[in-house]
Amino acid sequence: MSLLLAPKVAPERPAFGDVALRGTDVSVDLGGQRIVSGIDIEIRAGEIVALVGPNGAGKSTLLAALAGDLGYSGSVELDGRQAAKWSSAELALRRAVLRQDNIVTFPFKVIEIVAMGRAPWQRITSPREDERIIGEELVRTDSLQFADRTFGSLSGGERARVSLARVLAQRTGLIFLDEPTAALDVNYQELVLATARRVAREGAAVCIVLHDLAAAAAYADRVVLLSHGSCIAHGTPAEVFDSETLSSVYAHPIRVLQQPAADGGTELHIVPERYADTSAATTAPADLGGSTLEDQ
Incomplete structure (x- = not known):
């Protein structure tokens, strides 16, 4: 089903505290090597779950599998239904993904990039509503001042914020963010993480890959600590982050x-x-x- 044939009715979002996504025994093999092995995870509406661990731990691979962008074995349920059974159009109304690479080959303006986040809703919302949402997310990510510039003319940090605005404009109940603060200075790192927390408090379920353990401790409700593709510990930051465990991992x-x-x-x-x-x-x-x- 193409986006042109997208559903005419918005999906119901999970109620605050309900499970938006459940992964069971999720494993991923790439190039003949197991990158993620037997992960069980739940992401609930209203919370931020951070995936943390050293380089090569499988954080981004797991996020891509949960988001439906990468093949896996095991089970991933989104809104109580196997993710693979949703059409691409239905999936786009339920989850949005910010990837590590923000590459745009055509000279689109920033406002056009953010407007792409509204594409799944074209048969559901009015152009006026779309314009309002686009403006809100440009302001929320402090990107309004370069709305008319081309995406390619921006710095890496500015492109990251615009890409986040596009994801937020999609207005889904489940949001995946893969290292959204990697190209940002301290001020905008805090802005992005505070924005993610605010979106979660408004009822979205947020899954985020972070390298900064201090940021994960400050902003995440729960963390999943990965090493060599396996889950070492999961729970609140206070439960997972202790000196012995982190020093070992x-x-x-x-x-x-x-x-x-x-x-x-x-x-x-x-x-x-x-x-x-x-x-x-x-x-x-x-x-x-x-x-x-x-x-x-």
Whole structure:
């Protein structure tokens, strides 16, 4: 089914706290090698689930499989139905994906890129409603000031924000974000993560790949810690992030500290030990970060 034949009625979004996606025994093989092995995961409406782990752990591969962009074995249910049974048009109304690579080969303007997020809704919403949503997401991602520029003229960080605006304009109940802060400075890292949290609090289910453990501790409701394609631990950041586990997974000493937060609770501070000199880093074993494959 093409987007031109998309359903005329918007799908019902999962109620706050309901399971939006359930993966059972999810495994992925690429190039004759198992990259992800036997992952069980649930993502609920209203929460952020962060996939964390060293390079080669399988984070991006798992996200792509859950999003329906990559073949897998096992089971992935989206809105209570096997993801593979949704048509592409139906899937586009239920989940949106921000990938690592934001490549556009044609000289589209920024506003046109964001408008692409509304394509699945063309038989459901009015042009006026689409324009309102496009404007809201340009403002929310601080991208409005270059709405008339071509996408290719932007910096990497600006392209990342525009791509996020496109994903948010899709207005789905399930959002996948693959390293959305990788090209951003601190200010925009915080803006993007705060935006993801706000979207979750509005009722969306958000699955996000992060390398920054401190950011995952601050923004994620639950984390899945991966290593060599397997789940090492899952739960709240406080349950998963402890010094012994992280030091083992990352093959580097890491301290996890609990300190008072501004809101009266506690917050986790994750501090890796620093090398005393640059020669220490060059003598580390090649497999310290996990598999020799980069995240697929």
